Amino acid sequence: MGTDSIVAETATRVFRDRCDPQAIVAARNDGWMAGAWSQIEGAGLSLAWVPDDLGGAGAEIADGFAVLRETGRFAVALPVAETLLAGWLLARAGISSPTGAMACGPAREGDRLTVAKDGTLSGRLRGIAFARGAGHLAVLAEREGGGLAVALLSAEGLRIGDETGPAGDPLNTIALDRVWPLAVKDTDIDAEALLLMGAAVRAMQMAGALEAILDIGVRYANERVAFGKPIAKFQAVQHNLARLAGETATALAAAGSAADAIAGGADQDALFLEIAAAKIRVGEAAGEGAAIAHQVLGAIGFTREHILHRFTQRLWAWRDDFGSESQWAVKLGSQVAANGADALWPMLAAR
Amino acid sequence: METELTFDPVRLPLECQRLRADVRAFLAEEMAAGTFTPHIGGIDGAYSREFSRKVGARGWIGMTWPKKYGGQERSFLERYVVTEEFRVANAPVRLHFIADRQSGPVLLKYGSDRVKADVLPRICRGEVCFAIGMSEPNSGSDLFAASTKATKTDGGWLVNGTKVWTSNAHNADYLIGLFRTSAPTKENRRHGLTQFLVDMRTPGIAVNPIIQMTGHHDFNEVVFQDAFMPDDHVIGEVDGAWKQATSELAYERSGPERFLETYYVLTELVRVLGAKLDTRGAEGIGRLVAQVHALRRMSVSVAGMLHAGKEPVVEAAIVKDVGTIWEQELPARARDLAAFVEEQAGNRVAFEEVMAFATQAAPKLTIQGGTTEILRGIIARGLGLR
Numbered sequence: 001m002g003t004d005s006i007v008a009e010t011a012t013r014v015f016r017d018r019c020d021p022q023a024i025v026a027a028r029n030d031g032w033m034a035g036a037w038s039q040i041e042g043a044g045l046s047l048a049w050v051p052d053d054l055g056g057a058g059a060e061i062a063d064g065f066a067v068l069r070e071t072g073r074f075a076v077a078l079p080v081a082e083t084l085l086a087g088w089l090l091a092r093a094g095i096s097s098p099t100g101a102m103a104c105g106p107a108r109e110g111d112r113l114t115v116a117k118d119g120t121l122s123g124r125l126r127g128i129a130f131a132r133g134a135g136h137l138a139v140l141a142e143r144e145g146g147g148l149a150v151a152l153l154s155a156e157g158l159r160i161g162d163e164t165g166p167a168g169d170p171l172n173t174i175a176l177d178r179v180w181p182l183a184v185k186d187t188d189i190d191a192e193a194l195l196l197m198g199a200a201v202r203a204m205q206m207a208g209a210l211e212a213i214l215d216i217g218v219r220y221a222n223e224r225v226a227f228g229k230p231i232a233k234f235q236a237v238q239h240n241l242a243r244l245a246g247e248t249a250t251a252l253a254a255a256g257s258a259a260d261a262i263a264g265g266a267d268q269d270a271l272f273l274e275i276a277a278a279k280i281r282v283g284e285a286a287g288e289g290a291a292i293a294h295q296v297l298g299a300i301g302f303t304r305e306h307i308l309h310r311f312t313q314r315l316w317a318w319r320d321d322f323g324s325e326s327q328w329a330v331k332l333g334s335q336v337a338a339n340g341a342d343a344l345w346p347m348l349a350a351r
Numbered sequence: 352m353e354t355e356l357t358f359d360p361v362r363l364p365l366e367c368q369r370l371r372a373d374v375r376a377f378l379a380e381e382m383a384a385g386t387f388t389p390h391i392g393g394i395d396g397a398y399s400r401e402f403s404r405k406v407g408a409r410g411w412i413g414m415t416w417p418k419k420y421g422g423q424e425r426s427f428l429e430r431y432v433v434t435e436e437f438r439v440a441n442a443p444v445r446l447h448f449i450a451d452r453q454s455g456p457v458l459l460k461y462g463s464d465r466v467k468a469d470v471l472p473r474i475c476r477g478e479v480c481f482a483i484g485m486s487e488p489n490s491g492s493d494l495f496a497a498s499t500k501a502t503k504t505d506g507g508w509l510v511n512g513t514k515v516w517t518s519n520a521h522n523a524d525y526l527i528g529l530f531r532t533s534a535p536t537k538e539n540r541r542h543g544l545t546q547f548l549v550d551m552r553t554p555g556i557a558v559n560p561i562i563q564m565t566g567h568h569d570f571n572e573v574v575f576q577d578a579f580m581p582d583d584h585v586i587g588e589v590d591g592a593w594k595q596a597t598s599e600l601a602y603e604r605s606g607p608e609r610f611l612e613t614y615y616v617l618t619e620l621v622r623v624l625g626a627k628l629d630t631r632g633a634e635g636i637g638r639l640v641a642q643v644h645a646l647r648r649m650s651v652s653v654a655g656m657l658h659a660g661k662e663p664v665v666e667a668a669i670v671k672d673v674g675t676i677w678e679q680e681l682p683a684r685a686r687d688l689a690a691f692v693e694e695q696a697g698n699r700v701a702f703e704e705v706m707a708f709a710t711q712a713a714p715k716l717t718i719q720g721g722t723t724e725i726l727r728g729i730i731a732r733g734l735g736l737r
Binding site: 057073098129200211212214215218219221222232233235238239240241243245246249250252253256257259260264273274276277278280281284318324329330331332333334336337338340341342344345348349351 | 352353354356357358359360362371381435436439615617618619621622624625626627628630632633634635636637638640641642643644645646647648649665666669670672673724725727728730731733734735736737
């Protein structure tokens with residue numbers, strides 16, 4: 001996954017100018033958000049995966065993932081990834097994307113919505129990131145009597161909880177009871193395909209956030225003096241940071257490979273292996289990596305005033321979206337067992 | 352980011368997939384013929400003259416080297432495929448693998464013309480076995496503390512001293528030795544060492560076995576007493592071996608053998624747990640498969656970057672660090688996951704056999720070819736911490 005595309009450069013510039021974690025921590029209120037969002041939207045970043053004729057920027061799949069890596073590197077506390085994914089989902093049913101922030105679901109294993117014969121939607125969604133504050137929702141639902149549909153809903157009037165995730169970002173339960181959508185159309189994708197795409201999105205964001213905390217850890221170790229020298233000179237600290245580099249590297253390779261598989265139009269079996277493996281391994285790296293970064297930074301890393309928590313809290317939260325490590329591992333392990341021991345290596349080597 | 356790590360999502364090109372099919376067909380034939388037993392071939396019959404000759408005849412040793420030295424001028428990515436398929440099948444490659452991976456490339460780059468013309472074609476035919484003479488009783492990870500001496504004499508050098516932990520020296524035809532030709536200087540403690548091609552038939556060389564705790568004989572002590580090395584057996588620059596060590600290391604550290612050495616345990620674990628897993632078994636297998644997939648994607652990425660002429664030194668060290676830790680932990684995790692397997696599981700005996708070996712082999716995986724501690728030091732240097 002190269003970061004050398006124009007889209008990625010734009011994302012880096014906009015996020016650095018408008019979402020810099022240090023500036024946000026210093027600001028102590030949410031006043032920065034509106035301006036930042038309009039810049040992001042104006043640059044076409046939030047609708048990168050929506051074709052021109054459906055109101056989007058019509059960028060490549062790889063470009064969208066490059067934006068997502070940057071959202072992780074800056075711990076962007078705005079629904080960029082969520083709107084990107086919602087736009088992708090709407091496009092899969094040929095529905096135009098509205099302007100403004102969107103949320104997307106289902107995002108939890110087992111959650112399902114139904115479309116009744118009269119066209120209304122019912123059901124319950126858990127763990128929908130940034131639902132509160134979004135203008136619209138893009139959802140996948142089962143049609144009563146068979147088939148799958150994508151629906152665009154206005155957030156206005158919906159029963160959206162006011163929960164937040166560990167980083168303070170909205171992470172909401174939504175109860176739908178015979179809600180009329182703005183649009184509903186048949187689609188060729190299923191719940192698993194949405195979970196996979198969402199998992200690949202979160203994996204890439206986590207990889208970006210791991211890059212950032214490695215950077216923060218290395219800088220801090222070189223600046224912080226204890227026992228008469230920078231703590232970077234202590235072998236125990238060096239080895240902790242080397243382990244963090246290992247986790248970060250593994251996350252980058254796994255998330256980058258999954259994104260590349262999607263961009264390259266890999267077949268269903270290959271996508272399942274690539275994305276399930278990425279979500280599992282990157283989720284593990286997120287847990288390990290956050291723990292190491294906090295150990296290196298000591299007490300200061302545990303405060304509101306330091307930026308580290310903006311990354312680690314999101315790493316913890318992103319692990320749970322669109323299937324956790326354990327959930328994907330049970331699915332992947334069951335499939336490997338069903339295919340038999342001798343099919344495992346050929347499956348791995350085909351990627 | 353100040354600490355940029357790069358892992359391009361490299362895919363193996365089409366010619367690699369064709370080659371893979373050929374290699375698998377060859378391995379299947381050899382297993383059927385009884386040349387080696389699947390999954391334990393690399394354990395007991397690891398050193399096989401017959402097998403290495405057959406591999407050589409296929410053109411799969413030294414396959415990236417120039418044709419004039421017996422090579423095939425194929426790509427590094429094609430070699431990657433051959434290496435990983437052999438490793439996964441646990442094929443008996445001990446005779447030729449070290450020569451193929453590192454001794455041959457060192458000779459190719461720094462050897463004299465006569466030595467190259469004489470030795471490289473024989474490596475390619477799978478006829479000669481190499482050992483690596485680096486460690487000494489007082490010099491292990493700290494390579495530059497080596498004290499085995501090579502003293503200039505008429506037409507060559509006289510070597511005196513002892514190398515230790517020398518894998519496969521008792522089978523080796525040649526050894527690439529690191530000997531002290533001058534004292535280190537104040538400015539550069541790495542100065543003063545020279546690499547030599549050692550013909551193991553040279554008078555004055557004694558190989559004494561050191562039996563490993565598994566009961567296997569792999570390690571040796573190699574004692575040199577006035578052993579004569581002709582001048583054209585000097586490899587590269589006299590006193591300048593330290594300049595020659597670095598470029599090959601990325602290849603050596605990031606290959607598939609750095610995370611697949613105990614892979615046969617995973618195969619047998621999946622088999623012993625069977626098609627219908629409980630949640631615990633499924634999660635365990637799922638995580639292990641995710642981890643080995645991620646490692647392979649990292650390793651292929653580094654191979655692709657090397658192939659493209661880049662120098663991913665830190666990335667390569669990371670592959671070996673993360674990869675060897677994984678292959679080392681694998682037997683213990685398989686043991687946990689298989690704790691409740693039923694008595695009559697089909698491959699129970701095979702599983703117990705590989706576990707018995709892998710459990711004892713595991714400790715060496717984070718020692719050989721650069722310890723975890725050394726690798727983390729290299730990574731830390733790459734991160735700008737040292």
